Amino acid sequence: MSDVKLSSLRVDLKDQVALITGASQGLGKAMALRLAGAGAKVACVARSVDKLAEVVATIREAGGTAEALACDVTDSASVDRTVEEVLKLWGDRLDIVVNNAGITRDTLVPRMSDDDWDQVIATNLRGTFLFTRAATRPMMSQRRGRIINISSVSGLMGNPGQANYSASKAGLIGFTQTVARELAKRNITVNCIAPGFIMTDMAAKLGETILGEAKKRIPANRLGTAEEVADCVLFLASDAAAYITGQVLVVDGGMTA
Ligand code: NDP
Numbered sequence: 220m221s222d223v224k225l226s227s228l229r230v231d232l233k234d235q236v237a238l239i240t241g242a243s244q245g246l247g248k249a250m251a252l253r254l255a256g257a258g259a260k261v262a263c264v265a266r267s268v269d270k271l272a273e274v275v276a277t278i279r280e281a282g283g284t285a286e287a288l289a290c291d292v293t294d295s296a297s298v299d300r301t302v303e304e305v306l307k308l309w310g311d312r313l314d315i316v317v318n319n320a321g322i323t324r325d326t327l328v329p330r331m332s333d334d335d336w337d338q339v340i341a342t343n344l345r346g347t348f349l350f351t352r353a354a355t356r357p358m359m360s361q362r363r364g365r366i367i368n369i370s371s372v373s374g375l376m377g378n379p380g381q382a383n384y385s386a387s388k389a390g391l392i393g394f395t396q397t398v399a400r401e402l403a404k405r406n407i408t409v410n411c412i413a414p415g416f417i418m419t420d421m422a423a424k425l426g427e428t429i430l431g432e433a434k435k436r437i438p439a440n441r442l443g444t445a446e447e448v449a450d451c452v453l454f455l456a457s458d459a460a461a462y463i464t465g466q467v468l469v470v471d472g473g474m475t476a
Contacts (some may be wrong), residue, residue, distance in 0.1 A: 232315070238350070240304070249445035252283075403465075415472055439472045
């Protein structure tokens with residue numbers, strides 16, 4: 220008789236603390252539900268307190284653990300304060316950070332204002348830098364951590380009307396690769412997820428015509444779901460992904476294949 224024991228991947232994040240930015244809706248909300256479902260204690264971060272409270276209530280009603288923390292990711296002092304608050308919540312730990320908060324201000328370059336450029340770079344790129352910097356100190360002393368940055372296929376291939384957004388999302392990839400190299404010895408992995416078109420409020424803003432055209436370019440012939448991106452976050456946060464760092468996981472139904 221064989222002594223091989225068959226087993227499958229089961230993600231258990233019990234006793235781990237996760238912080239997700241942009242957790243009040245869309246992809247961030249789906250990620251919060253997934254990580255809480257795997258047993259993590261989840262700090263949900265965004266600016267709108269009311270929406271965050273709804274997400275937290277949903278998690279708690281389902282038996283999970285979560286707290287809402289209002290924070291503007293572009294504000295250095297607010298970010299540092301938020302990480303300090305999270306450390307106080309659940310035994311001085313921070314195991315997983317998902318830098319998901321992001322905005323678009325789409326227009327062609329000749330019409331793009333300084334503010335369109337600055338706001339997008341500040342939220343998508345500076346916000347990720349600020350939370351990563353604040354999280355590395357506790358992660359380094361724990362000698363364990365997972366940082367997951369939400370980029371976009373727009374950062375891989377460019378997209379007319381999204382020069383600011385594409386630059387921020389491409390910047391995240393270089394940032395991720397560098398921080399991954401800096402932290403690998405400390406047992407901290409840093410990866411990117413690059414979603415394609417995923418059905419959330421951000422995608423809905425593009426309108427039926429653009430989404431219809433986009434669908435024609437997607438081999439899977441459909442938009443992705445927030446849960447499909449959240450599952451990738453769960454995998455990269457898990458022990459199964461311990462040897463993956465500095466990578467970009469593209470979740471786009473084959474669009475950039
Ligand atoms: P949504 O617009 O639905 O949600 C964005 C989230 O970011 C909200 O929770 C918002 O909360 C938060 N946020 C925005 N600005 C700030 C800020 N300054 N400080 C704190 N929180 C902020 O976007 P999605 O869920 O669709 O997208 C999530 C991420 O995925 C983004 O980074 C996006 O670029 C990326 N992405 C999305 C794709 C898609 O098709 N949906 C495709 C590729 C990438 P609040 O306003 O309350 O602060």
